[in-house]
Amino acid sequence: MTLSLEESNRAIITVLGRDHTGIIAWVSGRLAEYHVNILDISQTIVDEFFTMIMVVDLKPSLIGLADLARTLEQEGTDKGLQVKAQHEDIFTFMHRI
Amino acid sequence: MTITFAREEIQQTIKMIHEENLDIRTITMGISLLDCGSDNIAGIEKKIYEKITKNAERLVKVGEQISVRYGIPIINKRVSVTPIAVAAARANTEEMVRIAKVLDRAAREVGVNFIGGFSALVQKGFTAGDLALINAIPQALSETEFVCASVNIGTTKAGINMDAVLKMGHVILKCAQLTADKDGIAAAKLVVFCNAPEDNPFMAGAFHGVGEPECVINVGVSGPGVVAKVVKEFPQADFSELSNLIKQTAFKITRMGELIGRAASKALNVPFGIVDLSLAPTPAIGDSVAEILENMGLERCGTHGTTAALALLNDAVKKGGAMASSHVGGLSGAFIPVSEDAGMIKAVEVGALTLDKLEAMTCVCSVGLDMIALPGDVSAETIAAIIADEAAIGMINKKTTAARLIPAIGKKAGDRVEYGGLLGGAPVMEIHPFSSKMFVNRGGRIPAPITSLTN
Numbered sequence: 029m030t031l032s033l034e035e036s037n038r039a040i041i042t043v044l045g046r047d048h049t050g051i052i053a054w055v056s057g058r059l060a061e062y063h064v065n066i067l068d069i070s071q072t073i074v075d076e077f078f079t080m081i082m083v084v085d086l087k088p089s090l091i092g093l094a095d096l097a098r099t100l101e102q103e104g105t106d107k108g109l110q111v112k113a114q115h116e117d118i119f120t121f122m123h124r125i
Numbered sequence: 126m127t128i129t130f131a132r133e134e135i136q137q138t139i140k141m142i143h144e145e146n147l148d149i150r151t152i153t154m155g156i157s158l159l160d161c162g163s164d165n166i167a168g169i170e171k172k173i174y175e176k177i178t179k180n181a182e183r184l185v186k187v188g189e190q191i192s193v194r195y196g197i198p199i200i201n202k203r204v205s206v207t208p209i210a211v212a213a214a215r216a217n218t219e220e221m222v223r224i225a226k227v228l229d230r231a232a233r234e235v236g237v238n239f240i241g242g243f244s245a246l247v248q249k250g251f252t253a254g255d256l257a258l259i260n261a262i263p264q265a266l267s268e269t270e271f272v273c274a275s276v277n278i279g280t281t282k283a284g285i286n287m288d289a290v291l292k293m294g295h296v297i298l299k300c301a302q303l304t305a306d307k308d309g310i311a312a313a314k315l316v317v318f319c320n321a322p323e324d325n326p327f328m329a330g331a332f333h334g335v336g337e338p339e340c341v342i343n344v345g346v347s348g349p350g351v352v353a354k355v356v357k358e359f360p361q362a363d364f365s366e367l368s369n370l371i372k373q374t375a376f377k378i379t380r381m382g383e384l385i386g387r388a389a390s391k392a393l394n395v396p397f398g399i400v401d402l403s404l405a406p407t408p409a410i411g412d413s414v415a416e417i418l419e420n421m422g423l424e425r426c427g428t429h430g431t432t433a434a435l436a437l438l439n440d441a442v443k444k445g446g447a448m449a450s451s452h453v454g455g456l457s458g459a460f461i462p463v464s465e466d467a468g469m470i471k472a473v474e475v476g477a478l479t480l481d482k483l484e485a486m487t488c489v490c491s492v493g494l495d496m497i498a499l500p501g502d503v504s505a506e507t508i509a510a511i512i513a514d515e516a517a518i519g520m521i522n523k524k525t526t527a528a529r530l531i532p533a534i535g536k537k538a539g540d541r542v543e544y545g546g547l548l549g550g551a552p553v554m555e556i557h558p559f560s561s562k563m564f565v566n567r568g569g570r571i572p573a574p575i576t577s578l579t580n
Contacts, residue, residue, distance in 0.1 A: 094193040114196030121384040122377045123134040
């Protein structure tokens with residue numbers, strides 16, 4: 029991995045909260061509307077607690093990362109979910125050399 | 126394009142930010158005012174205002190955008206400028222106050238919450254501009270909101286200017302008296318340094334040194350909560366393991382600073398200066414340096430063993446952080462401000478932490494006696510003597526030390542003062558009742574130590 033900030037368009041979306049039906053449908057539906065491409069999904073449930081990590085590509089997207097992050101966070105809160113969309117660099121920079 | 130994210134890493138990052146108060150404490154833009162000279166004060170005022178507002182116009186907005194993009198809070202956006210005693214060397218005291226007000230207006234205009242650099246460097250003596258600035262400090266700080274002042278009174282190379290030390294004793298007292306109704310807030314915006322760094326992004330001591338470029342971005346990270354958590358998780362770790370755990374954590378914290386610094390530098394098209402590795406506490410629960418020391422196995426911060434614990438912490442933070450950043454600078458160490466750290470406040474309240482112990486702790490960590498409330502009847506000479514002790518530690522140990530002392534007018538040891546916001550509140554600390562008056566009135570300079578002769 030190079031240390032320069034290359035123009036990556038990938039972001040990590042994390043969703044945490046009590047499990048209920050339609051969480052993935054909601055997130056993926058919203059992403060499709062904005063033309064955000066899903067590259068990878070991993071999801072588990074521990075003690076009814078829903079955790080999803082999604083890698084997405086914003087290159088074809090109609091919306092910027094900052095706006096996407098705000099929208100998902102707000103709508104997530106209404107559904108009792110903690111939703112974050114963050115640029116991938118924050119994770120790679122922290123843990124990898 | 127490969128996808129190589131580990132679930133644990135993503136979860137750890139999110140936990141550090143949301144549960145353990147990891148944040149970027151400050152993005153500070155350093156701006157040179159060396160080209161703002163003019164033959165009249167109105168001209169200087171105009172040039173300074175235009176230079177700051179032009180350079181820092183997008184600072185706050187870019188900071189907010191980066192914060193959302195990476196999902197990490199950036200608490201403060203700030204500006205530091207060339208020491209005003211240098212940039213406006215011909216100004217008199219009255220004009221220095223006017224310049225402070227211009228800095229305040231510029232800070233308000235660009236939306237930063239502090240502007241540093243109402244400063245003078247007088248380790249070897251005063252210029253006319255230095256004297257004008259120092260004399261202007263009490264009025265300047267009590268009549269402005271965002272301006273921070275600092276005065277460097279000693280270095281390892283030059284020794285300690287004891288005339289300046291005594292003068293600062295009087296200036297600090299005056300600052301507190303002029304803002305007595307606000308618990309002496311003006312004194313909380315004034316730092317007296319020995320070996321002041323020229324690229325420090327943290328307030329109140331930030332200024333843009335004369336060896337710095339035209340404009341630069343410096344970043345200060347935070348993260349005492351993250352370190353406290355990891356120390357707590359491993360109660361059985363011996364000191365080598367403990368040091369390694371802190372190093373690994375400091376590495377991760379500093380990487381965030383490096384990332385945000387590079388992003389801000391790129392977005393603003395301004396060179397990236399340094400990351401300051403300091404563990405900077407806040408009054409928030411779980412964001413305390415004292416808590417780290419207590420998690421190491423001390424019943425209360427300030428008891429026997431505290432200096433050793435802090436020495437280990439400070440060294441491990443530097444070792445971990447140094448590899449994470451291309452340029453480390455500023456103060457880079459653990460801060461131990463009393464009023465900004467809930468654990469320190471508690472330790473003072475229960476009698477575990479005294480001024481003398483804090484002084485000992487400053488031998489092994491960055492900065493010095495920071496945000497210490499003193500009884501209101503303290504004399505200027507006693508304040509000067511406290512500064513002299515702190516400066517001596519810095520001078521002999523070739524490190525930065527500072528004193529940010531706040532006489533609490535009308536209050537005595539044990540009473541509480543409240544500054545609000547990031548500055549917090551604190552109990553007034555006990556000081557020695559014996560006089561240092563004759564000592565600090567001798568005048569002149571304490572010569573530089575033999576260890577300064579390194580050439």
